[in-house]
Amino acid sequence: MWTRINDIDRMFGAMNLLRSRMNRLFTDFDRSYGDDYGWKVISGGPKTNMYDLGEKLQIVAEVPGVAKEDLSVRIQGNYLELSGARKSDAPEGYRAHRVERGTTTFTRSFTLPTDVDAEKVAAELKDGILTMDLPKVEAAKPKQITIR
Amino acid sequence: MSEKKDLVTREETMPERSRELSIVAPLVDIYENDEEILLHADMPGVKKEEITVNIDNGRLEITGLKKINKEGVAAWEEFGDAEYRRVFSVPQTIDAGKVKAELSDGVLKLHLPKAAAARPRKIEIRTA
Incomplete structure (x- = not known):
């Protein structure tokens, strides 16, 4: 039985991974959910x-x-x-490629x-x-x- | 329809331990000038020893473990232990030997200097 629970857990883990990948695509997407900072x-x-x-x-x-x-x-x-x-804390004399913070x-x-x-x-x-x-x-x- | 039943129960292999820590992608700022690429990442609660920065074959991976002392009874909890992890593609022209990293107030600052050959050069124009 435990192995099955682990399977489910892994599936949720995979979903979390997807969510964090999506977060990188859309900075604001789903921000308020879960542990995402x-x-x-x-x-x-x-x-x-x-x-x-x-x-x-x-x-x-x-x-x-x-x-x-x-x-x-x-x-x-x-x-x-x-x-x-x-x-x-943006440094002087640099071009910004990405500003999320x-x-x-x-x-x-x-x-x-x-x-x-x-x-x-x-x-x-x-x-x-x-x-x-x-x-x-x-x-x-x-x-x-x-x-x- | 077959009546066949497996005589041998399927062997349940022990799957790898599932991850207990949630993986969080830290927020980053990326800046560039002629000499280097500068990366700032928010990693609150991560100690210096718990951060790893790997550069391999054009792939930059930052990871950090956040551990929080938990004592007593939690009245509310909006964050917990986590693993920060984020992977970037960096140009091959980064001089991996000279990369510097500093950590202050929970912000990781990573200096990725460009190799001398990749820096923009000013071409002098001579009059003929």
């Missing part, structure tokens, strides 16, 4: 993941080619706003499931990935209850 995906904002680690929340965002200085994060209670600008400014705001301690938020930018660690406020942290 594109700046146009969510109305100009970067893709994000959010994880709940109990003591803190973690938001991870894909921001390739955005300098640290061009990113800003604002937090108030359970509201987080990530904004930034991607500037052109757009320049853009974006703002994305999130309503977090709990309030976070804005003072203790840590944000790190590495390899085009922004990681924000957002410690929850004391009241929102999970508590161990001792049973008497």
